[in-house]
Amino acid sequence: MQACRAVLLIATLVPAAVAVSAQQPRLLVAQKGEDSLGIIDPAAGKLLASVPEGGTTGHEVIASPDGRFAYVPIYGNSGVGKPGTDGHFLDVIDIASQKIVGTVDFGHGVRPHMPLIGPKDGLLYVTTELDQAITLIDPKTLKIVGSIPTGQPESHMLALSHDGRRGYTANVGPGTISVLDIAARKTLAIIPISKETQRISITPDDRWVFTADQTQPRLAVIDTRTNKVANWIALEAIAYGTAPTPDGRFLIVTLSQNSKVAIVDLKTMQVVRSFTIQDGKNSDGIAWADGK
Secondary structure: OEEEEEEEEEEOOOOEEEEOOOOOOEEEEEEHHHOEEEEEEOOOOEEEEEEEOOOOOEOOOEEOOOOOEEEEEEOOOOOOOOOOOOOOEEEEEEOOOOEEEEEEEOOOOOOEEEEEEOOOOOOEEEEEHHHOEEEEEEOOOOEEEEEEEOOOOOEEEEEEOOOOOEEEEEEOOOOEEEEEEOOOOEEEEEEEOOOOEEEEEEOOOOOEEEEEEOOOOEEEEEEOOOOEEEEEEEOOOOEEEEEEOOOOOEEEEEEOOOOEEEEEEOOOOEEEEEEEOOOOOOEEEEEEEEEO
């Protein structure tokens, strides 16, 4: 499969992930306002189902590698670090039958958020903010099998290196990045960024990690060899989500304040182009969709 040439932009209320199966590709959309998971036929551009979640509300979603299941952490009704309910479980939804087929209960309020599949071990990694940790789940048994401390509150988003050795969390309120040793299940470093940071991404070669300063229009460029900020990329507005292109040449950046997307050349670490997204108010998430 070759990467399609379009970038998938996700509005603030609809974080999304792509589930790909051999016969029926599906787009999964976490519909925050409806407390449901939207299952979409991307070829027909048709909503097939809105699966009610077991609580309020799923913020993120990821599909199993075989495209059979969707994993939706039920975060709660609050913003990061703000008063509200504290979600304590994760829904497992069968994409074909469009039903909840399993639940992972964390046992107490943790505000689970970003789910990722480990590239080497196949485990499900979920940020659990109130525990200041990443929780590890065996997707076959739906049992919690371990955790990795982040050493910081509000560990909201997670990026995993492609070699499976490192994890990186964006800790919103502290404005830091935690560097995690996956095998040893410990925190290696805490990198100060700003008073507040958001979202996180890593290049395909695991060389650079990016996060957006929420107080100034700039991106922090973290050198994964030194675990330090190596550079700052100036932007025209405060950024939110970032995603490297699959070939590692460019970084796509959503500018949430002015409905624009910026393109950064990863050789020069400078913006080379920006364009406005139609009806893109408050766009924040970003992902690449694979297509034939």
